[in-house]
Amino acid sequence: MSYAKELLVAQLAVQRAARLTKQVFADSAKGTVSKSDASPVTIGDFGAQALIIAALKKNFPDDEIVAEEEAAKLREDDSLAEHVWNLVKGTRLDDEKAEKEVLGGSVQSKDEMLDLIDKGDSKGGRSGRIWAIDPIDGTKGFLRGGQYAVCLGLMVDGDVKVGVLGCPNLPVDDAAELSADIGNGEGRGVIFSAVQGEGATSRPLTTGALEEGKRIGMKKITDLSAASFCESVEAGHSNQGDAAQIAQKLGITRPSVRMDSQAKYGSIARGAGDIYLRLPVSKTYQEKIWDHAAGDLIVREAGGQVTDVLGRRLDFGHGRTLAENKGVIAAPAAVHDQVLKVVQEVLSV
Known part of the structure; x- marks a missing residue:
């Protein structure tokens, strides 16, 4: 079975969400709140999740979604919700075709945004199509100015078929050596993706249409x-x-x-x-x-x-x-x- 549409939607949804997270990343006040397990969540987490779910529901309305965040904190704090809403409604891809035809355009209201965030409440399981979303994986890294990722995967009957990672602070250059300060310098922002049985690719993370991808592979180790x-x-x-x-x-x-x-x-x-x-x-x-x-x-x-x-x-x-x-x-x-x-x-x- 081909997952070409799922891959395209996932890549563009991650790319749009990553654009939102980069806006928050550049802001010294990231709107941080704590969850019940004491782990941090930012306005970027909420906003990115809303944008990804909006794209999934437009294209695959019957699919279930397992996502990390829920909107309870936003429903309790209208000023925080308003802050997230301003981010969401202002974040679009520069490519009009990708934005409208593939992603479905912007979220229409703050209430719709809150409802979208809460659609990530699937219990998961071994049957059917289920998307897994981590809108900002590595929130502590995000807060300290380090590495983080916008993550999206499609599971079908419990098996991962499509995977996309948007890594705004990794270098585009696949040959760049792994180091503790790898996120420093110019030429940052890469999107990794894979479809089961079709190999894996990387491409620069942009604010518009997808750049051409190239195949990637793990290094052959002899020693x-x-x-x-x-x-x-x-x-x-x-x-x-x-x-x-x-x-x-x-x-x-x-x-x-x-x-x-x-x-x-x-x-x-x-x-x-x-x-x-x-x-x-x-x-x-x-x-x-x-x-x-x-x-x-x-x-x-x-x-x-x-x-x-x-x-x-x-x-x-x-x-x-x-x-x-x-x-x-x-x-x-x-x-x-x-x-x-x-x-x-x-x-x-």
């Missing part, structure tokens, strides 16, 4: 000691001590690159890095599907393998979380088993 790996900035997201031991056992001498968001998936998919480790920090924590769906597919379509620490493929059919998985290991397919073996040795699993 693991020369490999590089990336992990989360937040120690609460991944066990950094265990990661250091794993790197030592693999003979990796280069320090890890710590960055926020699914920008890590995109970076290794195009060969800027080699291995991504997200190691369990709690026996009870469950990863959210919107944090991994797009990146998982993009890495696999670029020649990589993605599993949990027990060697199981990530299972997106259990609802809103990866309930049956623990941690994430993403690496080139040829060396994934080697990495997995050492991970299991260090974690004693």
